[in-house]
Amino acid sequence: MRYDSATIASLVEPDRVHRNLYIDPALFDLEMERIFGHAWIYVGHESQVKNPGDYVTTAIGKQPVVMSRDAQGKIHLLLNRCGHRGAKVVGDREGNVKLFRCCYHGWTFKPDGSLAGIPMASGYEDTRLDMKDPKYGMCKVPRMEIYRGFVFGSMSPTGPGLVEYLGDAATSIDNMVERAPEGRLEVVGGCFRAVFRANWKIFLENLNDTMHPMVVHESSVKAGEIWAKQHLPEGAPDPLPVRFTRNNGFPYAFWEKLTLRGHKNGHSYMGGIFPPRRTDPVFLSYVEAMEKSYGKDKTEEILSVDRHNTIYYPNVSFQSGYQQVRVIRPVSVDRTQMDVYAFKLIGAPDEFYRHTLIYSNMVNSPSSIVMTDDHEAYNRVQEGLVAQANDWISLDRDAGRDTREGDWLSSTGTSEMPMRNQYQAWARYMTQEA
Amino acid sequence: MRYDSATIASLVEPDRVHRNLYIDPALFDLEMERIFGHAWIYVGHESQVKNPGDYVTTAIGKQPVVMSRDAQGKIHLLLNRCGHRGAKVVGDREGNVKLFRCCYHGWTFKPDGSLAGIPMASGYEDTRLDMKDPKYGMCKVPRMEIYRGFVFGSMSPTGPGLVEYLGDAATSIDNMVERAPEGRLEVVGGCFRAVFRANWKIFLENLNDTMHPMVVHESSVKAGEIWAKQHLPEGAPDPLPVRFTRNNGFPYAFWEKLTLRGHKNGHSYMGGIFPPRRTDPVFLSYVEAMEKSYGKDKTEEILSVDRHNTIYYPNVSFQSGYQQVRVIRPVSVDRTQMDVYAFKLIGAPDEFYRHTLIYSNMVNSPSSIVMTDDHEAYNRVQEGLVAQANDWISLDRDAGRDTREGDWLSSTGTSEMPMRNQYQAWARYMTQEA
């Protein structure tokens, strides 16, 4: 089925969306074109290509992308395709090169994608081939912008700039960066690559869905509670693994009181669910380092920004308190890959990063006792939507109660506002033919 | 390719069908809509949900379905999808619950599918959500009817009732039920799930195809014969395993004389291939139990109804003599799942059920030495139909010789009448746009 804009618009209502959004391959292809082909897509962090010649492979929707740093230290986003006959140039995940070299006929490319050399170039005299024509190089992703070290790309040559796009949802990124005593972050070592059998939008819905944790995560909530009851003296502070699991079990009243804000471009964030100030020695020595850098007040100001997941529509989520960044790549209408990165706060004590990793391993690993339940829930939605029972998916919770201030919608912490907000953005993108 | 009714009609002729019926995914999707979306589809047996709160998961075409029994003992057919955001509610194959609970946000549903509870329902005040609106529950399959314990569902709110639909093809079900001294049947334990790589209709064609056994099953026929020759004294009665295999090797004359009748709704049945009265002690004690319940004459009458496979178009086959029910779920145009159930005749001696299981294990198991050859034959048809040799599949055998009496067609036992009859029904369904 081919969709015209009117049809597409009719699939999204203020308080519900049509089931086809999740299961129709034709809509998925359109999304790759109109959303992932236009919006700012998160591709990586500067620190993944520290030195001249460093590169990593990443993606924009289904487009294979290379992020590289040239000799002058400038970062570039290239489509991973040779200008000759189209071979994927970079096969591995990361590395360092002077020149990229295509495996097929040995054309070479500078880290900025420009064509550096062709064996026996004489064969191209008086032909259409022009070595300066970027088409014969590794083509650049039309636009790239970097916000405080985080690299975004857009497949569209035109459109709002990154800063305008992020709007002041960017404050979550700001806060994550400022949480580093030296104001710099770094990706160390590997990342997680998880796959679930569900549409990518189901993941975005989940990130600020505060009605799911106590249900989906009940078994790990209980694991934390039961373990604590078995092993800890009454009223002892929760060790991190207990906190990371049992907090999902907070009463509804807690979640209802959380801040929940949605930005007009589809972004949104929710308030924090972990105590912003911990009392363990590791955290205290971290605060010390912070105060050394920023002074008491500024530190206080930074650490009091207490947010859990911040979504930058359509493909990334930041969790600043434990420095987690989750990036998705849609694979097909019913399959999505999620990459999870843990960031190191430069200037924080080494032990502090250990805690970040404990969070990653326990909460965001493919073998996590927490996240596997989220993924199973996504899969269940995809399985259930096969049923034709009803063409509509409900987004009714607290519908009609959102309050708008400027670019933002606010609501009670358990509202489905963030999803309604996402689908308004979705409809905007999807009805832009062009 | 999109099919209009005229095109579809042109694919079925009285004595042949077009190859696209088996290989075109577009036709398969239409079948799911127009046949499995309208006809009465067999979903299970009452005894699979004996007690209040019992449920089993099943399917109507590709629709995931739950069969449940409520506190009042009433049976319901529900689409396995949550009224909130569409998650599949029931993940396991069977169980017992007071309420179904969705894994995602904890909405609960009564066994009749109605919405029982929503955590923090306050969030839905003054919204479109109405807890009484079935759309927010687990939707009911539009129609359900039970015939003598066998449960059928239809995705269409209108159409002929089940009794009218089965017509007096229902007599095969009647007979299977009456074969229980207490007039009740029961599914015990598990079932077989077999998969073949062929279109679902090829299975239906096969069930009353009496020209295939001596060829397809030649190796197991020989297994029975050779084993018997090696181990049995001249003229000794066949042990069951020998009978179950060698009987497929009866001479053509035997098959030609078999009854073969086709009902206008696509159903059909063939005469029996096993001696209706056995002489072993187990069978004799069974007859005794029958006569105790029914008396001599009625027992005689029941046991003299001698039919092998009865097909209820489009998805189930009954074999009453050994209480086998085979149900298919189309998976894709070239893949089909078949579930096989063995029924216990309530009131029959335990040993009698042992014989039923011997039949199941030997004839209907995925590792059967009989059925695996049928499935390979189906796969071979699917593989062969890739060849464009000829657009038409022959159904010529005894074409033009069928005799009609009321709802029924009759023919010689080796006629392809049942397939011709199936495709007449197929064309009727498939040309009902709506």
Next chain:
Amino acid sequence: MRYDSATIASLVEPDRVHRNLYIDPALFDLEMERIFGHAWIYVGHESQVKNPGDYVTTAIGKQPVVMSRDAQGKIHLLLNRCGHRGAKVVGDREGNVKLFRCCYHGWTFKPDGSLAGIPMASGYEDTRLDMKDPKYGMCKVPRMEIYRGFVFGSMSPTGPGLVEYLGDAATSIDNMVERAPEGRLEVVGGCFRAVFRANWKIFLENLNDTMHPMVVHESSVKAGEIWAKQHLPEGAPDPLPVRFTRNNGFPYAFWEKLTLRGHKNGHSYMGGIFPPRRTDPVFLSYVEAMEKSYGKDKTEEILSVDRHNTIYYPNVSFQSGYQQVRVIRPVSVDRTQMDVYAFKLIGAPDEFYRHTLIYSNMVNSPSSIVMTDDHEAYNRVQEGLVAQANDWISLDRDAGRDTREGDWLSSTGTSEMPMRNQYQAWARYMTQEA
């Protein structure tokens, strides 16, 4: 997307082709219809069915085909599908039969495909079925022709004859046959079946692509060089394994000087890369045998024909010097199967065939240290072409410098002329509707 001829024509320019040619399933289906459904497709060699009743299974595009030899010694090409209900008749890869027998209902067919017998044929009296009607047999591939033992089939009843089609590109076949002292070839034993994840045309492009060996095969070139340096005295002759690997590393000047000729029907060949006359005793005794059959001059003439790969568009490549024939079967737009046969020169010393096998095992095996790099290069092209960077694939090398003589184009040895030539043929086929 459906393609009209104008659109298709616009996808091929003299010096570049559109990316969709490699990735659009709709174009692939059209190719199966218009190219593999019309052109002469190589299916096998007479010696694979030496004796009456011998058969082998093969394919024309996606059509399953049987090559058989009847009692009179005549070879036939049959579609592997039963005239009854379409089952694939031949399940194994090769064998010998009096009659083919369908596994489903036992219809039998002569090696020429004609219907030989139907169990209980009486059932077909006065029906549409006519035992003489080829539709009820195993249908013949519309056309078959044999050139010097090599069997080709065409799914189109009309079109140029094989000899006209091959044109004098046939000289490469002539030469391979003449290289047998007795003028006959033979396939012995099995063949290789390799699969790569790329479009079939990428393989054809590669066969006369002389700019790739020194790059793609660099690791095996080095393997040969390094091993030689480690183990051989200065200036010692290369053992075959060294030659088979290191020769790919010849300097560009060598390749540039190679003959490269493209025939109007899409065929092409390149000059040889191995010394046409070897000095080892095996080769010398082979020359002796040749001279005994042909005399000195004719032998000289035969052995001086020095060609590497000759492509017969669209599915086979001959390498006469080591008697390698590589045949492709397109599986899907991004998957291709390649079968590799090694031929024995009848009359050559046994040892000579050993060398042929050493070549096969080292260069054309799925575990070859040479070919695996080619296949990875094909896969890389397929992976890279996902990137929308640029709609066009460059065929610029030496564009505009091809010289035409009659049916032939000539160019420098490193030109992309053969690919340009292939795509001219491609466009011709693909724009023939009907």
Next chain:
Amino acid sequence: MLASADTDIRAIERFLYREAALLDEARWEEWLALYTDDCFYWVPSVMGQKDPVETVSLYAEDRMRMEMRIIRVTHPRAFSSDMPVRMSHVVGNVMIDPDGAASDGGTNPRADLVVRSTAHILEFRKEDQRMFGGIARHWLRCTGNDWKIAMKRIDLINCDAPMEGIQLFL
């Protein structure tokens, strides 16, 4: 003592390896010769199946049915096998299973010991491979100076999954 236990297990391993080799090489007669006349071959269709008489089984074969399967598989017209099935068995983690008797499904075979092993079976047919895995239990009866198999049970981890046809013994 431990040494002898060790010796025993080695001999048992040799015996099970031999059974696997005969299966992988389709030497059916020799394979069957490893079984007692009153043997039983059981592959349940339900995880932890109680017995073979109350619910269906993938295989529940006495010697008669095993013989029939062999006649059939080796028959020239067994066309399901005209693209032969090939198997590769790894017999892993061989252990004496003191509690093994409990899983005999009430068949109460006459045996001297129960051996438990892990079966990983790779199957090839046409152009596809599939993997079977699970727990195999052998009821072994000591006969003179060799073993015979009185009963074999294999609990496949996918015993209740939809399955394409299985031709051979596992």
Next chain:
Amino acid sequence: MLASADTDIRAIERFLYREAALLDEARWEEWLALYTDDCFYWVPSVMGQKDPVETVSLYAEDRMRMEMRIIRVTHPRAFSSDMPVRMSHVVGNVMIDPDGAASDGGTNPRADLVVRSTAHILEFRKEDQRMFGGIARHWLRCTGNDWKIAMKRIDLINCDAPMEGIQLFL
């Protein structure tokens, strides 16, 4: 000397087979009882990963987290497991690994020897199977007349591939 080496390896094999059996039968408490109180269970996410503290790991669990995982998996509301996961472990190629200590990722467990084996693990869930494979290393501590596992490390050959959720211990 060789004989005794041989004896040892047999005993170690029996021990590892027992661990695998407890995993395959989901007997979690008994399984955990094979581990020391200061145990560490590690499945790296990078091939040849240096340590568990500088980069993420699929599993990097001390006994506390192992206990939590067991509580969770056995909890009735662990709905990810309402279609149970089943596993089949082959423990192959069991060898004493003299250099094994080097791969402890700096955790320096107190152990008497390191055993290296090849793990082939077939997993079934819903209707699918998948295979895990790689090198398993066990740091064994001798306790009276039995062994305990002070640390276990599994290097999966697909450790850095995109993966669907893994529920259980490998």
Next chain:
Amino acid sequence: MLASADTDIRAIERFLYREAALLDEARWEEWLALYTDDCFYWVPSVMGQKDPVETVSLYAEDRMRMEMRIIRVTHPRAFSSDMPVRMSHVVGNVMIDPDGAASDGGTNPRADLVVRSTAHILEFRKEDQRMFGGIARHWLRCTGNDWKIAMKRIDLINCDAPMEGIQLFL
């Protein structure tokens, strides 16, 4: 007697496990050092292939070609390996094979005994895994107090199936 047989087999198992470990860790030089100078490495392309000289083989390599393969795989420009291939070998069902000599394909290697085992090999490349399985035979030559491999033959159950490229030794 049995004990010694037992001892032998243990030593042979250790030897084969070592070979597998070297393959899985890509320690090619050490791996090749297990082979004799006149060794032969054979993977037929046809089930039960008679010999390596009348029909093609997936591998039919003398030491020279084995060395070349190793040079190539370890060469920085072996781009087929820039997404490295990883393997995991289970060596199962190790048995002395008295009739093994018959399957030497006429190469008649000088060896003291033939060992038969079951090979289950899991391979990972890019993001996919595939499984190889079949019968491995090692022709072992006694050299002083250790073994060397004079010939290795692996009969894969999918030897004649269409295959994607195989990079490494199996």
